[in-house]
Amino acid sequence: MMFRKELPKAIFILLSFFASICLPAEDTNGIEKDSSGITIHTNKGITKLEFFDDCVVRVIHSNAIKETSFDSLAIKAEPKFADWHLNTEDGKSVVQTESLKITVDKSTGRVRFFDNAGNTLLSEKNNGTTITDFSIGSYQTNLIEQKFNFDHKEALYGLGQHQNGVMNYSGHSIVLQQKNKEIAVPVVLSSKGYMMIWDNPAVTKVNFGVGLEEVIPQKKLLSPKGRKVGLKGEYFKGRNFEELVFSRIDSKIDFNWSSKPPKGMSRNNYSIRWTGWIEVTKAGEYSIIPSADDGVRLWIDGKMITDQWQTQPETQFPANIQLDKGRHRIKMEYFQGEFDAAVRLSWQVPQEPVTSWSSKAGDGVDYCFIYGPQPDKSVKKYRNLTGQAPLFPKWSWGFWQCKERYKSQQELLEILEKYRELEIPLDGIIQDWQYWPNGQWGSHKFASERYPDPAAMVEKIHNLNAHTIISVWPRFDLETENLAELEKAGAVYAPVYDNVYPAGKTKWYDPFNPKGRELYWNQIYEQLGKIGFDGWWLDACEAELGGDWGEMNKLNTAQGIGAEVYNAYPLLHTSGVYKGQRNSMPSKRVYILARAAYTGQQRNGVVAWSGDVQGTWDVLKKQIPAGLNFAATGIPYWNTDIGGFFGGDPKDPEYQQLFVRWFQYGAFCPMFRVHGTGNGKEVWRFDEASQEILVRYINLRYRLLPYIYSVSWKVTNNGYTMMRPLIMDFPKDRKVYEISDQYMFGPSIMVCPVVSKDAESRNVYLPGEGEWYNFWTGEKYSAGQAIVADASINRIPLFVRRGSIIPLGPKMQYVGHKPASEIELRIYAGDDTSFTLYEDQGDSYNYEKGVYSTIDFSWQDNSEKLIIGRRKGSYPGMLENRTFKIVPVKKGAGTGISFPQQDASEVRYSGSTKEIGIKSMLN
CATH class of the missing domain: 2.60.40.1180 (Golgi alpha-mannosidase II)
Known part of the structure; x- marks a missing residue:
């Protein structure tokens, strides 16, 4: 350490160079060295370090006797020679760079990162690497886990977009799985100045200093009378306990009634109340985790700790609570609205704090360590590694209006004409789904009785000095010509999940198939791009295949079983559209609105959005950390459905206030967009006082365009971030x-x-x-x-x-x-x-x-x-x-x-x- 600090930089570079050419390809200590890094054969397997510069290092742990390729879907840069020097110290291989000291234990492969002052940045836990054989049907893969030492003083951000209200993930855990409202990006930004990419697109559990999650077992759940048999469940017809049907004891709360409701219940619209006791054998801070598809409420000792009483995709709602040893009264309520029906009650019990990343499939442990040390420098290096964010068209920074949904050519044009008539600034209007004829999902055709001349519609929009994007799905009805073309190329899935989309009635395309991506783009270009649409709303690009783990884990993609590539679906999907437009429409900037994202997706000209959120104050509050943590992953562009997707009447005074506050916030998101189902939320539908405020903030947005557009250039040119958690500018505070x-x-x-x-x-x-x-x-x-x-x-x-x-x-x-x-x-x-x-x-x-x-x-x-x-x-x-x-x-x-x-x-x-x-x- 002292040796490195006392060397002039030029001498250090020379020594590093000579070390790279003088060390044999394989030495007697089981270390292989080349210009990009080192490979160490340990008692546990293989540990490899690849360098992208002096403070960007990829770490691979593998059980394999012969090295696996570990191809990355996210990382596009190639390893290259960096200024580093290798020596041995206390039985460890020590790599010294200009900015880092990295040690690798030659017996276990344990890797630790230090700054040049000797401070620990990230340290794998001793014997913290686990790679376990695992099969999905006849397919052989591995369960992957890497544990790190946990530093309770460290703040951690990123991981994508989640509706849990968490800002700093230290002391929290999350499952990274693409879903509507849940965007899985396995990237974290630390207050210590580093970023880490967990380069594994399988469904992954991330745990920062809390115990392992488990469904609360029967032995910890007691009936209202105190018997260790489980909780008393009362089952009702209706969403709000209208008619009691039966009662029973449920040994644990872990149900998925998506295909078959509880006995005696109709498929939709029922509610359940569980009561009893929870037994705690060790005092401490517990994370209690109710999860539900639709409404869930939870009380502990009479205090409500979860109140999420709305229609929603299955979502976890963790709450940290201090519990004394002994019994605590519990009540949990659930309602099922329609489609899926899943409800679970889990917890994480106090234990020795560790950080762990656990993936459901993969070849081995694969992650990248990036050291800034300033957050902006870390993000810039992340973009160097995974791709730069291209510049959006200038018109995209104006105000956007959309709705679920404008149902005809006439309606959409009338909305735009009304904005122009009232002289309310507007740049974008969106055609949401179901513009196609019945049974023609994926045809990219318009129902002629509602859209008699789509090309003329787009031309009229442009003549009114506005732009438009259109909803395009990866889902296809069976009788469409587009599906037949994709099937011929072997680029479709036929999921068996039969709740939202009945089995045998629909198929989804495979973006992991290069030919599939090419065909998909050609179809939307020929049928929509050529008539002038300005961009693409790639809806349901998680993909929305349903189920607990999702149907895709069982499906064979062009790049392996779905379990191994699950979360990367949106990355490959948007890649095909981005590259296709760059080839077919080279003079027009790509603009994609997507409901999901994955590491590196910024390179595809994408802005993500919040998904189908509810219009409530609590949900509004949670949008802010959701968007900021998304930006902390290095993907800079995000927005929210202003006013919430579900609920909201512009004539309701309470909703008017909520909408105004959401709108004010939305004016300072990268995309400024109103959306929602039900009654239209166009500006003029609100009361006069609200309208005045809304127009004021639209005008402010347009006045700020020189600032905003210049910052967007900084994002593209310098790897900057527009929507910034305070840690990025004030890391020492x-x-x-x-x-x-x-x-x-x-x-x-x-x-x-x-x-x-x-x-x-x-x-x-x-x-x-x-x-x-x-x-x-x-x-x-x-x-x-x-x-x-x-x-x-x-x-x-x-x-x-x-x-x-x-x-x-x-x-x-x-x-x-x-x-x-x-x-x-x-x-x-x-x-x-x-x-x-x-x-x-x-x-x-x-x-x-x-x-x-x-x-x-x-x-x-x-x-x-x-x-x-x-x-x-x-x-x-x-x-x-x-x-x-x-x-x-x-x-x-x-x-x-x-x-x-x-x-x-x-x-x-x-x-x-x-x-x-x-x-x-x-x-």
Whole structure:
């Protein structure tokens, strides 16, 4: 260790190089070395380290006598020579890089990562690797588990999108399985500055410092009379206990009635109440985990700990609770609405805390360690490894309206025309499902009686200066020509699951089949792309095959049994569409809206969404950590169904308030989109007071487009993240570790959504150092304190970091409605800062060829001077001359949405450097 620290870098590189060419391919100690890494033969099997740079390392543990290929669906980069040096220390192989020290135990293969100060970053547990033979039918695979030492001080983020309200996953566990509302991305971001990719697309249980989950056994469940036989179950007709049918003792709560309801019940609409006692033999913090398809409520000792009384796909709702030794009264309620019917009651008991990743199938342990140490650098390296996020079309950053569903060409066009008539800004409208004729799911054809001329419909949308995307599924009815073509290529599944989609009535395509991906794209291109649709809503791309583990685990895909590739379905599905459009429509940027995602999916031009969530305050609150943890996986673009998919009447005053709060939050998500079933949620359907607020936030979104589009370029060009958990900007401030309802939107704006009914204010923590400006008032507050912020119904608290530059454009009806010939530059003084304004043609890939322009703004705080740099680059249609209105923000000046009327210094700009002193304006 000291040897490495005392070496000049040049000498270290030379020694590393000579080590790579001088060490024999296989030495006497069982170590093989090549330019990409080392392979160590241990008593347990094979351990391999592959290097992608000095702080990106892939670790593979295998039982195999001969090495398995471990092909990755997520990782696209190739291992390469990095500056590293190998030696032996205390019976361990030690790899030293510029940034890391890595030790490998030569007897067990145990791997540990340290920074160059000797601090432990990630450490496998001794003998923590388990690879167990496992068969699914006649198919042989392995159950995979890797345990790591758990550090209770470490905060952990990521893992995809989950509706559990968890921000920091330390002390929690989760099952990573693609489902509606549950997006499985096996990537974690640590407060220690590293990311880890668990490179296994099988269904995976992740446990950060809690006991193993198990269904609560009979011996721990007691009847109301105290007998150790289980809980008393009362079974009712109706969703709300309308008519008692029978009672019985249930030894445990672990039921799936999807195919066959409880005896005496109809297939849909029944409810159950379980009562009794739960016995605890060891005091401590327990994670009690009810899970249900549809409604579930749970009380322990008379206190409600779970209240999820709505229609929903099967979802876990873990709650941590401190329990004393002894008996605790329990009551659990469940209702089944329709389709699936599953309910379970599990727990995790206190034990020695470990971190574990456990997958249901795989060749061996395979993960990547990425060290920043800054979070943004870790994410950038993640993108270098798995693919960069391409630039979305500029129009996609405007406001979107959709519904489940617009049922005709006339209805969809009337909605758009109404927005234009009322002069409410809008850029996108979506055609949801079932536009096809009956029995023609997957045909990509329109029912002619409802859509007489789809091409003319799309043309009219474009003539109204809007864009449209269309719902396309991986599901096919049996009589469709598209299915016949895919079947001929051997690229379909025929699941037997018969609840949502009856057995023998439907099939799903196999995106793991390269020919299948090609055919799928050609079908949607020929039938939808050629008539002008601007993007693709890839619905049910989990895929929605149903069941507890899902039907796909039994199916043979083109890349092995479904159990081994389960969670990667959306990655391969979106890959086919992305690559297909890049080939067939090379001048049009890909824009995909998808309900699921997997590691690396950012490379496919995808924005994910929250799934079919319920319109309630509790669900709104949970959307914020769900979206932030999704962004923490390195996949930058996400949005939520504003107002919730289920429920909500614009005429209901209570829902009006909820919708307004959700809408304010949605204006600061990467995609700004209203959706939902039932009554339409178009802006004009709400009361006048709500409409005024909604339009205000649409206008704010459009004014912020220069800022947003420039940040999106930073995402593409620098591996940046737009929607940012506070840990990304304030990793040294431990107070932000658990904050789930504040986040950064780009580098400057902190968003603090209001998620409580009838709120007039909310607590806001101002992280970091320095000062924060109130966006609405210009008032300044010292960082490091909690304040009470005004949160009246027309205001979402927004704060801007001291030392920020925010460009705002004109009010518009749609992107491109007006040239950004006049831009307001708000200066939030207090620190030196800079911002780069990015501009291009808006909807082509010419930016990949350097066809774009940038203007750098630099603020020098001591001299109170703004420097507008020389414009770099150009593109067709670029504004040669424009005006910048410089507004130093202070109390009462440079605030809110309106364009500046005073306190602005006007600067004419033609591409040359300008220096503007604004000292007098700051006073």
